[in-house]
Structures are given as structure tokens and as C-alpha cells.
Amino acid sequence: MYGAVAALEEFSLTIRRGEFLTILGPSGSGKTTALMLLAGFVAPSKGDILIAGESVAAVPSYRRDQGIVFQSYALFPHLTVRRNLEFPLEMRGMAFTERTRHVDRMLERVHLRDFGGRMPVQLSGGQQQRVALARALIADPPFLLLDEPLGALDRNLREQMQGELKSLHREFGKTTICVTHDQEEALTLSDRIVVMRAGRIEQIGTPEDLYDRPRTRFVANFLGEANILENPQFAIESDATQPSGTVAMLRPERIRIVAPTAQNRNGAQHCQFVTGIVDDMIYAGPLRKYNVRVGGSMLIVREHVASGQQIYQCGDEVRLGWLRSAVRFVAE
Structure with missing residues (x-):
């Protein structure tokens, strides 16, 4: 609740281990609030949030074992790519030699082996995107939260990065929850999609189910064009x-x-x-x-x-x- 306004109502969702689930909806549908609840930036007014059967509703964000990628990427501008990736490992008390080994391996996996010494401002949008993903993944969190991860990219680069995201998801097998208003992005990336409307879940299903068998006029019109x-x-x-x-x-x-x-x-x-x-x-x-x-x-x-x-x-x-x-x- 935000004052007297309920941003989410009757929101009940089970996320399967290892799946890529997208929460999709227009502005004001409640999708970002759902992500903020999962991330621990907002506490639920009622109800509970369970991860592996344990309640985390009262656990602050910094104590939750999770990786988060924001639309702005939120890279540390004063740190090199390598130091950006080292930071979460250093905060966990990992020794220098082990941190170096982890960073080297991650830079190789995201095709940025020769970019470790660069500052974020010296990278393209797609490269910054990969650094943000690498930083979220490097500490091996059980799940990954993506907030409009491709929203800042142009169309061609966005399509390229969709392929990269799918490849990284297959490689790491992380449970991934993505929030977006981009229908094409949701259809391309997701194992399942949750369509939101006015704080409620309108329909849940695979991309094929939602596109070919929408239950409501809203879902039919929101996912592609439809002749009603x-x-x-x-x-x-x-x-x-x-x-x-x-x-x-x-x-x-x-x-x-x-x-x-x-x-x-x-x-x-x-x-x-x-x-x-x-x-x-x-x-x-x-x-x-x-x-x-x-x-x-x-x-x-x-x-x-x-x-x-x-x-x-x-x-x-x-x-x-x-x-x-x-x-x-x-x-x-």
C-alpha cells in the first residue's frame, strides 16, 4: 500500500527454480512494485514472501542473497570494470587471489576479457549491460532480478542483448525474474510471462499460450496486435x-x-x-x-x-x- 492506494492486490505467484519469468505490464500495473518487494526495497503491507520455503518479508535487501541489474546498470563510475566485478566478492570477504580468479573467469564468460582496465564511461551500452550482468552473477546468487534491463539500448543492440541474456541464462541456470513493459522482450526471453493490469495478475502462461490463447481482450491487445x-x-x-x-x-x-x-x-x-x-x-x-x-x-x-x-x-x-x-x- 502507498497511503490509501494498493499498488498490488491478490498477487500470488510461485516461481520455479531455474526458470526465466517475466512480469509484464503497462505503466502503473504494479510490476515494478512486485520487483521492489522481491528485492527487499519495499516491505509488504500484508502477506508474505518465501524463498526456498523461508520467509524473507522482514529481511532487508542487503541481507538477501540475490543479484540485481537495474535499467541504468548502476555501475560504479569511479571504478574500473575489474573493480566493479571485484566489489561484491570483496564485501563477502573473499581473498584477493580468489577474487582475481573469479573476475578473470567472469570477464571471459561475458566476452570482456580485454576490458577489465576500462572505466564504465569508456564502454558502449551493450558492454555496460554485460558488466552489470556479470557483477550480479559473480557472487553466484540463487536468483537474479532484472529491472527493465534492456530499456536503455537501441533496437538493434537490444535484440543482440536478448540473445546474450538467453545464453547466460542457459549457462548459469539462475532463477531469473525480469520486469519489463516490452512485449517483444518478454516473448523472446521468457519461460513464463505474468501479465499485470491495475495491480492484479491478468494471466500467467508460456509466451505461446499468452500470444495464441489470451483469455482477455487486454492480454490480446497488449501482446501484439489483435483484431477484435x-x-x-x-x-x-x-x-x-x-x-x-x-x-x-x-x-x-x-x-x-x-x-x-x-x-x-x-x-x-x-x-x-x-x-x-x-x-x-x-x-x-x-x-x-x-x-x-x-x-x-x-x-x-x-x-x-x-x-x-x-x-x-x-x-x-x-x-x-x-x-x-x-x-x-x-x-x-
């Missing part, structure tokens, strides 16, 4: 019966766009087809995105760019088709 087929001017065909209180949802990449005169492929008996008019076409490198008006509804279609592919322009009549099994039903 609310009151469409055509009957929705599906292999499943629509539960009461739900609306149909279709991912843009599940829709195939063709000319209205194109012949149906094999398996057309399992598909639904509608005719519409292209309202807009957006070229985005490997992808081409269409907004197609079907009656009073606007459907988003996303296809991978390929040679010889027919390109449709604004005003073109097209036919859209999708498998009836691709339709999902989400709660309001």
Missing part, C-alpha cells in the same frame, strides 16, 4: 463454440490476403472468407501491413514480404481468408 471482431457485419465461423461474455479475436498474421478472383487452396472447407477494400498499406521492411475495411469493421492483415508477391493499394478489392481454428474468444 466486435459486432462485425458478417457471421463468425469457428471450430469452437463462443462462450457467453466473450468476443472473437484473430491475429493479423493468421489472415491471408488475395485477389477476389484467386482460387481457393486445398483445405478451403476449413476456412472462412470475406471480401473487403484496402484502406491503407504500410511497408515495414520484412513485413507488409494492410488495413482492410470489411463492412463496418477494419481488419489488420500482416504478411511477410516475398519476391513475386502481389501488392495491393488503397481502394483495391481483396479477399481475406483464415482458418476457422485460428479464431479465439476473449473475455471483456
